[in-house]
Amino acid sequence: MNISQTSLALQNLARRTFRTYALLLAIAIVSGAIFSTSTLMWGVNSSLNKGLSKFGADLLVVPKGSMISMKSALLTGEPSLFYMEGGIMEKIASIKGVKSVSPQLFLTSVDGDCCVMGNAFIIGFNPKTDFTVLPWLEEKKERPFQMDDVIVGASNSYNVGDTLFFYGQNLTVYGKLGRTGVGLYDNAIFMNIERAYVMAEQSHNTPNVKPLKLVRGQVSAVLVQTEVGAKIPFISFTISKDPDVKVITAGNIITSVRQNLVTLFGSTLVLSFVLILANALMISAIFSTIVNERKRELGILRAIGASKISIFKLIVSEAAMLTSMGGALGVFLGIVIMRVYQRTIIFNLKALNMPYLWPPVESIIMLASIAIAAAVVVGVAGAFYPALQGSRLQPYDAIRAGE
Known part of the structure; x- marks a missing residue:
């Protein structure tokens, strides 16, 4: 995508500020939820694996x-x-x-x-x-x-x-x-x-x-x-x-913690995936409306020489920009909220017998990148069909339909 397409995409996003901000917020909420949940689950798992790897004992025998x-x-x-x-x-x-x-x-x-x-x-x-x-x-x-x-x-x-x-x-x-x-x-x-x-x-x-x-x-x-x-x-x-003793294995402990993880985060993950699907459908519906609103503009672009693929890229790039910004905002808010309430988070996890160790910076960067990339994929997928429709518009018919 060249620089003129980038500028045009940004201008189109700025044209409808309320709609743009509403989409940004919706995407940020989903991305933030996915990033935060993934970070917490990663922290619990890595803490458990690191701690038990240092434990050194294969079995732990305790009183009945x-x-x-x-x-x-x-x-x-x-x-x-x-x-x-x-x-x-x-x-x-x-x-x-x-x-x-x-x-x-x-x-x-x-x-x-x-x-x-x-x-x-x-x-x-x-x-x-x-x-x-x-x-x-x-x-x-x-x-x-x-x-x-x-x-x-x-x-x-x-x-x-x-x-x-x-x-x-x-x-x-x-x-x-x-x-x-x-x-x-x-x-x-x-x-x-x-x-x-x-x-x-x-x-x-x-x-x-x-x-x-x-x-x-x-x-x-x-x-x-x-x-x-x-x-x-x-x-x-x-x-x-x-009969007076019980045996605990590392497997017992890991299974217990992971069951707690599923109980605690299972509903959050299900809700996040439902929201991902809802966002994809919402983006598809909104960009279909955008294509209908901009038929005249798209027709003029085709009339002055823009190719079908250029129109397709323009619409998809708008979705990619919007969702990448929303994903980045969600990750930022997720990090801020987790850091502000980190003591409360760790306290509540420990109350559920779940150890927690904050992931290293490189792991957080990786999880953030995945969350943002997922947001972009959802945006592109949602805008794919409207972009395909927009690229198939004939210049004359599009200009007439937009009048």
Whole structure:
């Protein structure tokens, strides 16, 4: 399309400002909805995949009746307290195909002078058998992990070298994990499980504090890493024979989150596709009206030498310009709204046990480009038939019909 066609297309759009703005708004709403929904779904999926890829455990064994609480703790980082006998680890380790097992012990802090902060999710882990915490440190001190050290998740405001205290015990921030979007690793504070047992015992001697209800040797979860080629369903089935425990797999978690995604965004996606179809029909109807209104103009253009293909391109280019501007406006509004309400969005997603990590800039650019391109395709498709009709007009008949 040459520059004269571009200028003419812009002039034609500016001629009917109300109609142009109404179409822009309709297209912007649909494009913004598609872009925002896609961005949120992308963020949840990428956060889940990134977090679980760093999780390192093929299976997670928890006490019977605590599966829902465990999934919530894993995905959102909300403190959850449940315990079982640690002897289960020996049974699991003896199963064929199990490479290693490692315990985790869940605690929580209380408000008051005994703790630097209340309701902190504290997790005791065994540094000697761990394969899910220490390997993913993004920052750390240049020395081995010690008994009085803690590791904080990326969402914590504490930095390496800071001093914390829980139940009267001073602890040093040894390292900080990289952000994953999965609550357990972003929000929790990790310490040596032996220190966690001591802290639990110390809580019984702390005045005006409700003591932690656990005994040495109990654990909250057992993380299981299997050997390459091991039959995970067989191992899971074998562990599940114990009536006092439940087994969680990464597949369970992903399925649960994706079901929530479908529930939350399914109706939005259906509505968006209905609006896309409605926009295509609306654009087709409006451009049919435009062609009828401009028969004289189109006839004159044909009379002075414009080809059929030039008329076709002129009408289609108007639709492409209009929808690309509407798509860009929708993407811009979507980004603004999501950034303004990002805390509310993340809070509501976490309430549904859906972790969220904002997509990287390159992914947002890709999603924005797709939304704008989709808007242009809808516009061109809607204007195709009216443009074809306009290009077939005979100059004399078109001039007479437009008088």
